[in-house]
Amino acid sequence: xxRTPGVVSLMFGAAQSAAIDESAFxxxxxxxxxxxxxxxxxxxxxxxxxxxxxxxxxxRYLLHRRNDMDESQTRSYLFRIATNLxxxxxxxxxxxxxxxxxxxxxxxxxxxxxxxxxxxxxxxPRERELLWLxxxxxxxxxxxxxxxxxxxxxxxxxxFRARHKAAQLLAPRNTPGNTPxxxxxxxx
Amino acid sequence: MNHxxxxxxxxxxAARTGFWPAALAEHTxxxxxxxxxxxxxxxxxxxxxxxxxxxxxxxAEHVWLEARRRARLHLRHRALFWFRxxxxxxxxxxxxxxxxxxAQRTAHPLSAPEAWKxxxxxxxxxxxxxxxxxxxxxxxxxxxxxIIMGSLYLVREARTPLHPSPSR
Numbered sequence: 001x002x003r004t005p006g007v008v009s010l011m012f013g014a015a016q017s018a019a020i021d022e023s024a025f026x027x028x029x030x031x032x033x034x035x036x037x038x039x040x041x042x043x044x045x046x047x048x049x050x051x052x053x054x055x056x057x058x059x060r061y062l063l064h065r066r067n068d069m070d071e072s073q074t075r076s077y078l079f080r081i082a083t084n085l086x087x088x089x090x091x092x093x094x095x096x097x098x099x100x101x102x103x104x105x106x107x108x109x110x111x112x113x114x115x116x117x118x119x120x121x122x123x124x125p126r127e128r129e130l131l132w133l134x135x136x137x138x139x140x141x142x143x144x145x146x147x148x149x150x151x152x153x154x155x156x157x158x159x160f161r162a163r164h165k166a167a168q169l170l171a172p173r174n175t176p177g178n179t180p181x182x183x184x185x186x187x188x
Numbered sequence: 189m190n191h192x193x194x195x196x197x198x199x200x201x202a203a204r205t206g207f208w209p210a211a212l213a214e215h216t217x218x219x220x221x222x223x224x225x226x227x228x229x230x231x232x233x234x235x236x237x238x239x240x241x242x243x244x245x246x247x248a249e250h251v252w253l254e255a256r257r258r259a260r261l262h263l264r265h266r267a268l269f270w271f272r273x274x275x276x277x278x279x280x281x282x283x284x285x286x287x288x289x290x291a292q293r294t295a296h297p298l299s300a301p302e303a304w305k306x307x308x309x310x311x312x313x314x315x316x317x318x319x320x321x322x323x324x325x326x327x328x329x330x331x332x333x334x335i336i337m338g339s340l341y342l343v344r345e346a347r348t349p350l351h352p353s354p355s356r
Contacts, residue, residue, distance in 0.1 A: 022252055029248040038239040042232075051246055058251050059258040116231050135200050135229040136236050160192065167224040170231050 020062065029058070032078055035137060039079065042132050043086050043125060053089065057082045072143075079137070079147045083129060090125065119169045127162035134159055193221040203229040256348055263345040270338035274331055281327045 020028075036057065040050035060081050069077060120128060126148075133139045133147060144159070145152040195215055199222045202208045216222040 022249075025252050026248045029251060033245045033248070033251075034240055035236075037243065037245045038236050041239050041243065042235060047243060054246070055251060055254050056258070059255040059262070062255050063259050063262060116235055120231070120235060131228060131232060135225070136204075136232050138201065138204060140197070163224060163228050166228045166231070170227055 020065075025062075028074070032075060036078055036082060039132055039137070040082055040086065042120075043083075043129060044089070045121070049089070053082060053085045056085055060085075076139070076143050076146050079133065079139075080149075083147055084149075086125075086129075116170075120166070122169055123162065123166060126158065127165065130155065130159045130162050131166055134163075191221055193219050193225075195219070195222055196225045199225045200229045203233065260345050260348050263341045263348065267338045267341035267345065270334045270341070274334035274338070277327060277330055277334065284323070 033054070037050055037054050040053050041047060044050055044053065057078060061078055065074075065077070123131070129148065130144060133144045139147065141152045141155045141159070144150070144155045148155070150158070195212065198212055199216055202212055203226055216226055
């Protein structure tokens with residue numbers, strides 16, 4: 001969700017914007033753009049859309065950032081902006097009419113790549129989002145809750161379900177005939 | 189469904205870093221939750237590596253300039269909001285002042301036709317007294333707020349230059 005600047009942030013906004021120059025931005029961008037873009041591509045699956053959202057994410061970051069944020073908070077804040085923009089875009093249905101295109105350099109005949117990709121596509125957007133933040137970005141439940149706007153307890157449960165679902169989808173490819181849930185007890 | 193395990197985060201971290209302590213690797217083979225975590229983490233990491241290899245992110249310079257351009261546009265829209273509000277206030281207050289002035293003159297008609305000549309000092313002095321006082325003062329305050337807020341956004345826009353910084 002977009003944070004509307006109050007009078008105080010409006011008054012001191014110029015000073016905040018001036019505090020980050022291009023070289024500082026470049027350092028921050030190079031440290032975070034690759035994971036952020038991979039996350040966006042994983043969620044929206046179209047490079048043009050991912051680039052557009054990435055651009056808007058940085059724009060909103062520059063407009064609304066706070067000076068007291070450390071590295072971890074900045075990363076979490078960027079992912080939160082990106083997540084909200086993906087949600088907004090999905091709600092507005094902007095990309096529904098445009099067919100998905102393959103990423104640059106993709107070689108569609110590679111069975112393994114497509115297999116993982118198509119498997120992960122069967123997950124819901126929220127599940128893909130949670131799994132990526134937890135297992136690729138290594139965020140804990142609180143950080144994921146901050147990023148997604150969910151409660152930490154909900155994150156825990158939803159993440160558990162998403163992981164289980166993903167593992168079931170991936171299982172036949174790794175070990176045919178194996179069902180990971182067999183004989184295990186229910187999550188309480 | 190599987191049970192949860194306290195080592196899931198360790199397994200996930202090991203899969204990301206590639207460093208597997210022997211005890212953890214052994215535990216992962218026997219724990220279904222950790223095995224699940226490892227499977228999913230490795231699949232997602234493979235996806236992440238593939239994306240990183242096949243896609244080049246936009247150049248920082250382009251993103252910086254575009255972000256500045258969008259920021260300026262955003263600030264201009266914000267400023268425009270306040271100036272449009274000021275225009276709406278004008279559309280409300282100008283007819284109201286006109287009607288009020290005419291009503292005042294009709295209520296206290298003067299004999300001579302020269303009474304209809306502009307009497308700005310007398311009219312505006314009368315405007316700040318009586319029942320119209322609150323209405324007029326509210327209008328002045330609202331107009332001041334609109335001008336100040338709009339100007340602040342314009343100042344911010346002016347302090348967000350489009351050209352690259354001279355340090356580069």
